[in-house]
Amino acid sequence: xxxxxxxxxxxxxxxxxxxxxxxxxxxxxxxxxxxxxxxxxxxxxxxxxxxxxxxxxxxxxxxxxxxxxxxxxxxxxxxxxxxxxxxxxxxxxxxxxxxxxxxxxxxxx
Numbered sequence: 001x002x003x004x005x006x007x008x009x010x011x012x013x014x015x016x017x018x019x020x021x022x023x024x025x026x027x028x029x030x031x032x033x034x035x036x037x038x039x040x041x042x043x044x045x046x047x048x049x050x051x052x053x054x055x056x057x058x059x060x061x062x063x064x065x066x067x068x069x070x071x072x073x074x075x076x077x078x079x080x081x082x083x084x085x086x087x088x089x090x091x092x093x094x095x096x097x098x099x100x101x102x103x104x105x106x107x108x109x
Contacts, residue, residue, distance in 0.1 A: 001009075035042055044050045089097065 042050050
């Protein structure tokens with residue numbers, strides 16, 4: 001391959017290679033911008049988190065959210081228990097339900 005062919009090849013492929021490089025950099029910038037905008041942590045060159053930093057406010061927020069999560073889970077558990085009782089009453093036959101009510105009242109059939 002002579003020098004003229006090398007120059008022709010470079011002038012032909014050079015803009016395409018530059019376009020791919022520029023597109024890659026634009027994609028990286030957009031990805032970083034979207035991660036920052038939506039609150040995702042950014043990673044450094046060795047995988048360490050560089051944003052957001054953990055500060056006292058973040059730690060307090062995590063504690064509050066954990067407490068709220070525990071309260072909501074407890075409430076959900078009690079609602080599941082109530083729903084199970086309602087389902088049992090609804091799907092139970094009328095005769096056995098009447099019998100149980102009468103047993104609770106102290107009368108026997």
